[in-house]
Amino acid sequence: MTDTTYNVKIWxxxxxxxxxxxxxxxxxxxxxxxWRAPFDTKALADAFRSELVIATRRGEAFSxxxxxxxxxxxxxxxxxWYDFAVQFADAQWHRTGGNSRKNTAKALMAATVAxxxxxxxxxxxxxxxxxxxxxxxxTRRREDAPPEVATILKWVERNTQTMAAWEDPAKVDDVLxxxxxxxxxxxxxxxxxxRNRRILNVAMEYAVKHRILxxxxxxxGRGAAPKTSSAVDKxxxxxxxxxxxxxxxxxxxPRGGKRLHAFFATMYYAGPRPEEVVxxxxxxxxxxDEDAEDQWCELLFHTAQPEVGKNWTDDGQIHEERxxxxxxxxxxxxxxxxxxxxxxxxxxxxxxxxxxxxxxxxGEKGDILAGSVIRRAWRSARERVLTREEFExxxxxxxxxxxxxxxxxxxxxxxxxxxxxxxxxxxxxxLLAIYARCISGQLxxxxxxxxxxxxxxxxxxxx
Numbered sequence: 001m002t003d004t005t006y007n008v009k010i011w012x013x014x015x016x017x018x019x020x021x022x023x024x025x026x027x028x029x030x031x032x033x034x035w036r037a038p039f040d041t042k043a044l045a046d047a048f049r050s051e052l053v054i055a056t057r058r059g060e061a062f063s064x065x066x067x068x069x070x071x072x073x074x075x076x077x078x079x080x081w082y083d084f085a086v087q088f089a090d091a092q093w094h095r096t097g098g099n100s101r102k103n104t105a106k107a108l109m110a111a112t113v114a115x116x117x118x119x120x121x122x123x124x125x126x127x128x129x130x131x132x133x134x135x136x137x138x139t140r141r142r143e144d145a146p147p148e149v150a151t152i153l154k155w156v157e158r159n160t161q162t163m164a165a166w167e168d169p170a171k172v173d174d175v176l177x178x179x180x181x182x183x184x185x186x187x188x189x190x191x192x193x194x195r196n197r198r199i200l201n202v203a204m205e206y207a208v209k210h211r212i213l214x215x216x217x218x219x220x221g222r223g224a225a226p227k228t229s230s231a232v233d234k235x236x237x238x239x240x241x242x243x244x245x246x247x248x249x250x251x252x253x254p255r256g257g258k259r260l261h262a263f264f265a266t267m268y269y270a271g272p273r274p275e276e277v278v279x280x281x282x283x284x285x286x287x288x289d290e291d292a293e294d295q296w297c298e299l300l301f302h303t304a305q306p307e308v309g310k311n312w313t314d315d316g317q318i319h320e321e322r323x324x325x326x327x328x329x330x331x332x333x334x335x336x337x338x339x340x341x342x343x344x345x346x347x348x349x350x351x352x353x354x355x356x357x358x359x360x361x362x363g364e365k366g367d368i369l370a371g372s373v374i375r376r377a378w379r380s381a382r383e384r385v386l387t388r389e390e391f392e393x394x395x396x397x398x399x400x401x402x403x404x405x406x407x408x409x410x411x412x413x414x415x416x417x418x419x420x421x422x423x424x425x426x427x428x429x430x431l432l433a434i435y436a437r438c439i440s441g442q443l444x445x446x447x448x449x450x451x452x453x454x455x456x457x458x459x460x461x462x463x
Contacts (some may be wrong), residue, residue, distance in 0.1 A: 003063060003064055003065055003161075003162075003164075004061035004062060004063055004064060004070065005030050005031045005061065005062055005064055006059070006061055006062070007030065007031045007032075008028065008029070008030055008052075008056050008062050009028060009029040010027075010028045010029075010049065010052050010053055010056065011027040011028060011029070012027075013025065013026050013027070013042075013045050013046070013049055014027060015042075021040065022040075023038050023039070023040070024038070024039045024040070024041065024042050024044070024045035025037065025038045025039070025045070026038075026039070026045050026048050026049045026052070028052055028067070030062050030064060030067060031064065033064075033067075035067035051069070051072075052069065055069035055071065055072075063077065063164060065077075065161065065162070065164045065165050065167065065168045065171065066164055066167040066168055067168070068167075075211060075212055076162060076163035076164040076166065076167060076207075076212055076213055077162050077163070077164040078162070079162060079163045079212050080157065080160055080162055080163075081111075081112065081115050081160045081161055081162060081163055081165065082112060082136075082156055082157045082160040083157065084163055084207065084212065085108045085111070085112060085136075085137065085203070086136060086137065086142075088104075088108070088203050088206050088207075089101075089104060089105065089108060089136075089137040089138075089139060090139050091206065092104050092202075093139040093140075094139075097306075097308070097320055097322060098306070098308025098309065098312035098313050098320045099306065099308050099312070101138070101139075101308075101312045102308065102309065102312050103195060103196075103199060104137065104199050105132075105133045105134075105136075105137035105138060106133060106196070107179055107195070107196040107199040107200055108132070108136075108137045108199075108203070109129055109132040109133045109136075109137065110178050110179040110196065111175050111178065111179055111200060112132055112136075112156065112160060113125075113128065113129065113132070113178065114174055114175045114177075114178035114179070115160055115161045115165055115171075115175065116156070116159050116160060116161075117159045117160065117161055118159050122155065123152055123155070127148075127152060128152055128156065130149075131145070131149045131152040131153055131156075132153070132156065134311065135149050135153065136153050136156070138311060138312070140311070140314070140316075141311060163207065163212050163213060166204070166207070166213060166217045167213070167217060169217070172217050172218065172219075175200075176197065176200075176218075176219075179193070179196040179197065179200065180192075180193040180196065180197075197218070200218060201216065201218050204216040204217060204218055231433065231434055231435075231436070231437050232404045232408070232434055232435055232437070232438055233394050234437065234438050235393055235394045235395060236394040236395060236396065236397060236398070236401045236404060237395075237396075237401065237404060237405045237408055237438060238268075238395065238396045238401065238402070238405045242385075242386075242390075242395070242396065243268055243396075243402075243405065245385045246264075246378075246381045246382065246385050246386075246396065247261055247264055247265055247268065247381075249381045249384055249385050250264055250377055250378075250381050253377065253380075256364065256373070256377075258348065258351060259348065259352065259361060259362070259369075260373075260374070260377045261344070262344050262345060262347075262348040262361065263277060263361045263369065263374065264378070264399070264402060265340075265341055265344045265345075266280075266299070266337075266341065266345070266361075267399070267402035267403055267406065268402045268405065268406055269337060269338040269340060269341040269406065270299050270335045270336075270337050270338075270341060270406065270423075271335070271402075271403045271406035271407050271410070271423065271424055272299070272301055272335065272403065272425075273304065273325065273400070273403060273425070274371070274374065274399055274400065274403075275304040275305050275306040275307070275319075276301045276303075276304050276324070276425075277360075277361060278305050278319075278359075278361060278368055278369050278371075279301075279303040279304055279305040279321070279368075280299070280301070280359070280360040280361065281356070281357060281358065281359055281360055282349055282354045282355060282356050282357070282358050282359075282360050283356040283357065284299065284300045284301070284302070284360065285297060285298075285299055285300075285337075285345055285349075285360065286298040286299075286300070287342060287345065287346055287349075288342065290346070295339035295342050295343075296336050296337060296338070296339055296342065297336070297337035297339075297341060297342040297345065298334055298335070298336060298337060299334070299335045299336075299337050300332055300333070300334055301324060301332065301333045301334075301335065301425070302323075302324065302330075302331070302332040302333070303321060303322075303323065303324070304321075304322050304323065304324060304325065305319040305320070305321055305322075305368060306319065306320055306322070307319050307370075307371040308320050318370075319368055324425055325425060333422070333423070333425050335423045336423070345360075348360075374399055375399060378396075378399050382395075382396060382397070403424075404434075404435075404438075407420060407424050407431070407434075407435055408435055408438040410423070411435055411438070412438075417431055417432060
């Protein structure tokens with residue numbers, strides 16, 4: 001399959017006179033496909049059309065990807081997309097964390113499949129996607145690809161279009177549709193579409209910076225990406241009775257129940273992220289004396305251990321250690337712990353015979369508590385405690401909903417948003433964007449405050 005043609009027909013320039021301006025459009029045809037280039041003035045349109053005519057008289061080939069003579073092309077035609085994508089993945093690997101690396105690989109995988117010259121006749125589509133995602137765009141694993149994967153990647157490299165494909169608006173639309181769709185062709189979640197477009201946008205800026213493309217070809221402005229909402233679904237929040245029943249069932253589990261109960265209680269009463277809780281050490285909890293009048297404890301968060309998978313970390317560990325989200329690497333966040341949490345954590349430390357340097361919540365072998373164990377226990381609790389309708393609803397569907405419930409409770413209890421944001425590790429604008437719709441129970445008080453200001457004074461009538 002060739003990327004060029006000599007079958008060129010150049011038509012007369014068309015003129016459209018609108019209310020605000022007149023547009024002069026140069027039109028030409030390559031192998032039966034029409035191309036257009038609009039200009040604001042007749043002089044610009046005539047100059048461009050003359051360049052096309054001169055190119056045909058010189059016997060110059062035209063690119064089927066861009067529609068332009070080969071002499072008009074940028075350096076994009078000399079760079080293979082697969083080679084560029086690998087280079088970009090490597091550049092991102094050294095400046096991003098595990099989850100970002102994984103998301104970059106997924107976006108590049110979808111774009112690469114969309115930029116293949118020929119259909120996947122020799123390989124199963126799932127094998128090609130796996131080879132691209134898990135090896136081609138994984139800096140640490142690429143050299144260790146098994147022979148069958150290496151064969152697939154060599155085929156992909158030979159059959160991928162050049163970067164000049166990004167200079168064809170129609171091809172750009174094809175790629176954007178691909179990265180915005182699931183494998184069955186249906187529309188992906190808006191958050192996934194937005195994330196993939198953001199990654200490709202960074203890739204295009206990288207191509208411009210390295211002078212492979214002359215300009216970023218991705219559409220910008222309103223409508224370029226689907227709208228997403230960060231607001232919490234109120235249906236996911238737990239009321240006190242539901243939370244008590246769920247945590248009570250977890251505590252009654254014969255295997256690790258009390259340990260997991262303390263973990264979930266920490267999220268419910270103090271609102272940290274799961275990756276912050278698993279990173280806590282015993283010394284990070286400041287418990288008051290048992291006979292102290294004030295039984296509030298204090299929790300210190302300074303490290304996160306997100307679970308990203310051993311294939312995406314530098315050291316091959318499942319978890320990746322990093323600083324707190326949105327803060328300096330050595331920053332610490334202090335959060336007050338409810339007296340009920342104080343009792344739970346005091347009993348937990350004693351029962352597990354934990355020392356100050358020990359992890360506060362450990363797996364069965366004394367290592368970090370696995371996310372799969374946490375999620376499995378929470379799902380089992382929902383299955384056993386909730387009704388069928390509640391289980392199938394968003395109610396407490398994710399462990400993260402314990403954090404959402406805690407922060408919402410603080411706001412509803414009248415804690416100032418700035419203070420809640422500090423405890424939660426968010427900015428105030430982000431906090432309000434996420435939780436403003438969930439604040440309730442203060443309407444009557446707010447009405448009384450408004451009424452207390454009084455109404456307009458009565459003025460004497462004028463004749």
